Amino acid sequence: MAIDGLVILDNTGRPIIQSGFRSSPPAYPILHIDALNEALSKADRSVDVDPVLYLHNPGEGPSACCHVKRGELRFLGLLSGDTDPLYVFAFLETFIDILKDYFGHLSAETLKENFDVVYQLLEETLDAGGHPSTTSINALKDIVLPPSLLSKVLSVAGVSGLTTLGTSSHPFASPIPWRKAGVRYNTNEIFFDMAEELKGVVNKNGTVAVSSVWGKVHSNCRLSGTPDLLLSFSNAQPLTNCSFHPCVRLQRWTRDKHLSFVPPDGKFILMEYNYTPGGVHHVAVPFALKPLIKCEENGGTIDVTMTSRLTTKALENVRVELYLGEGTTTATCIATNNASWNFDPRTRILHWDIKAVSASSTYSLKGPFSSTIKYVRPSRAFRVQFEIPQHTFSSLKVDQLKMTGEMYKPYKGVRGRSTGDVEWRW
């Protein structure tokens, strides 16, 4: 039960960073990288490569490579023996979050620039036996200094090591593992971002087959000292299947659905939930699609109209996708208003992009497509993705935020945003 090591590949499949594979032969990571690259080049859709790529290497015993793609980078966790792949994926996700927190955004460039920090992070997060060790960002920052302007200045001046020694003399000095000790801010503020995603499938006849809303409460905490917060929602009852940051006192939530916690410093995800309104079975999909697709020999015609069901807000960045089937060569469509469309002959997907679908307005896309195959077989469902800023499906409201343990009065900010990913069958 252990992770053999971690490899980060750039978008050409070349390794940028590799952890030391101490217990395995030098060819071991290369073997996996090659196997993955080969599988990726063979697959029609790169997502169809099994995320747990099994390798039977003769003489070495079985092993597997768990891989995750984030942006242009691909993260590989190698495992041998009967290790739980979920353990590896959980670690990869955590490590990616750490990197994001340290470097802002992830790219091959930033990793190359800060490779020494990445190596130090690897050393701290994954012990030699292949078990994750320190992964709390607040604790890590005591041990491995994030790259900052100050450290750059000092390194140029040639005094970097000394300051490091001074500031990080006490890792785990804080009694709370997720919070640094002695945090000071001039303006004390905390922000809560509620991000909800609607995932649903709508049947041919317009009835909802399944739809569920999954929400995350992102927080950005910039509070001094060790504040003890109590967050209560005005309508927390329909939140089910929640998961929490380790800082949340689970018992309090079970008792009265209040979040009581000492927040970590900086950005973190406070909780995740599933919104299930009582009584109603499904959450309503905020738009309607009227698809009319005729399949003829060597092609067909598409006629889709989209109507917003929202009354006040607009759906933004709407993207409708339809796979037109193998052999499709061209599509020529006409989109109304300020919408655009394009057909990617490589993936054979027709995209229809609408910047904003304002309240109860209607948009349409019409046109023929042609194929080299006699009986065309387009995908049976449209995939519709959209965003609604300043809106939550659950209309979850923060009732109040009480703080104890510190004297100052913090500034609180709450925001909501929603995204959707709906499959509309025709």
Add this chain to the structure above:
Amino acid sequence: MAGINLEALAENASRLGTRLQETISEHTRDLAITRGSGAGYLDTPEEKVKLIRKQLDSNSDREKLDAMKRLIALISKGRNVSEYFAQVVKNVASHNLEIRKLVYIYLLRYAEQEPDLALLSINTFQKDLSDSNPLIRAMALRVLSGIRVPMIGSIIVLAIKKCATDISPYVKKAAAQAIPKCCSLDPSHQPEMITVISNLLRDRSPLPIGSVAVAFETVCPTRLDLLHQHYRRLCRTLIDMDEWGQVDLLNLLVRYARTMLPRPSVTEDADGQHEEIDPDLKLLLTSSEPLFQSRNPAVVLAVTRAFQYLGLPSETKKVVSPLLRLLHISSEIERVTLAYILLVARSSPTLFSPHWNSFIVRTDDTQRVKKDKMQLLRLILSPDNYQALLREFTYYADDADDELVADAVQAIGYCARLIPESAQQCLTSLMSFIQSKHDAVVANAVIVLKSLVQTSLHHHQTLAFASTSSAYSPLAIISKLAYRIEDIRHPKARACVLWLVGQYAAVDTSLESHRGPEGVAEWAPDVLRKAATFFTKETSYVKLQIISLAAKLLVLCPSDRTLGLLNRYVLSLARYDLNFDVRDRARMLGSLLSGVTSALGEDEHQDLEGVVLRREQVKMVLFEGKQDVSLDVTATDNGRLLLGSLSAVIGREVALDSYLPEWLEEGVESSLRDSEDDAPQLPIAAQSISSTSSPRAIAPSSRNTPVILTPTGPSPSGSYVRQNGKNNWTDLDKFYADAERTEEDEEEESEEEEEEEEGEGSDDGEEEEEESDRDEAASGEEPETDSADEDADENAHILHHAR
């Protein structure tokens, strides 16, 4: 005035501040460009590489840091830079922490290759072990244990012992992490390491425990007895640990519980089901249950494992919604979780039946996810949800993904077999699929129909569907298929239809007005006619079936001239086929049929030698023996695949290093797990319980009113010890005596047994002793006390007897 002045001053100051900041940032940007940022290190030109040695020897920290970064960059590019080992080792004692960290990273990679040089650095590390900075102490230990030189084994042991008693939990954790490395370096240190582990287990800080659990699993996985004293405390600490520790510890505790605790039992009587669970097992489950709400999927799975393998059957439903939640985290985690859900669903399919709509296949799902979802939907098919699921399956049969189509059509066939009420509906949709323009749909529908027809005809049962409507009687289905033979292009499906036609072409002609050849269904000869026309263009798989069809029809109706001619035509085409299988089959059937054809006086060949079969015999050969239909079963799981293992995810056994011990018939004595911690008046225990509701350091007031998360109540044995105080507890004789007394009857029984076995040797005596031990274990829960003398007597007697 003064106020205004101050304001202006403040404004000026802030302006100056921002200006300064701007200029500084600009300057540093310039500097970064000219000096070359990190990316520059990765593209070090060769001449710079040569400089590294010189830089490492220089006096300037900056030069050294620069050189070290270049080295690490070379490592990450995959170059072997062990040649610099000697120079790097010199810098091990650098005052600059950053240089030191890089040196550590370097040493860990190459120490094994240069053991002699690595020994040079050991003094420094030993000194670092007493450094004031816990970070340095931990790192020194990490590097020291990473140097794989057997010679320094004893130094490492000393270092681990020292660090295991460190004040900083971080260093303790490092000590725990070093233990497995020390043991793999030299297994002779194992006993010492076990002592360290058992000391570390006593530790109050939750931080190192995860690593201790890992060390335990690698160093002494069989010494579960070491955990007795700590079991209850470890259970309660679970919630305060870090995520990874929770996973490792839970897996260890699950193993402990399976080996040491009594299996929860379910008994049924008039009042319904009664479930009995050991309080210690209950403690583990209740203290791990809140972790279902962890954000870390690995933790959720570890808790699921605990409930699945330890919990009562009534509690397994608790795993459902956490597992469903994991499906939404990311596509990779969805893939793995589905594999685990499949595993759970195989043992109890009803758990997930109400949640079928969580497994609706989306077009953007990956191939593997689609396959797993389909398997799962089949598994949870039940009379309650089949309507909805059938609708889904029918919908998937239209999909653009051939594999999904195949799975869906097969699932419909499976449904028809599983739920008789649905058969009618399933057949309607299967028959409609045959009209489809798409090969994949038709081919799969035919194959499924074939197996349905075959089962129903074979079992001579008028399947539910046959009786409800004559349109879907098996023979009607075959005739429909036969009429559509030209539209069925997929070779496998064509072969299926041909086989069906041949096999079931026989009809009782006496019944109805019958056209066409006698003894053969009216549609059958026409199929042969069509097939013969296209014979040369078919694949060999279909050709084989055409020959068989021709032979079968001829046997059924030898008198028909057209059939005879068709048969001869097909056989002669096959005789010159390119494929030797086809040629062989033709030759074989030709000679088999010689008896049939010669009986008609049509034989043109010379007299045949050997045995010539009569028509009835040939019929027997051709038609009988098609007994069982192999049902398309869902992948069977032999119960050896475990939740949380690679084998379960990829669906085959890879290695057997993850195993789950079988339950013991009875657990070990529960009082073994009693420890001082259990006494409620001790602040430590109260603290570890209350910490779930409030972090210790922040709200000391909460200590006064501990909120007990796991109100399991004191176990009977625990209360026994507490009532009697510590004095009685240490009095082993008296303790045994109590046990003997209450279990006297049972003892007598075993005595009798023993008398029977007496002749069999000394081993039996030992067994007897064990048995009586177990009896004592069971009786340890009795809170009775008797006079000591009597007990001692009794005890002596029993012991004597056992010997």
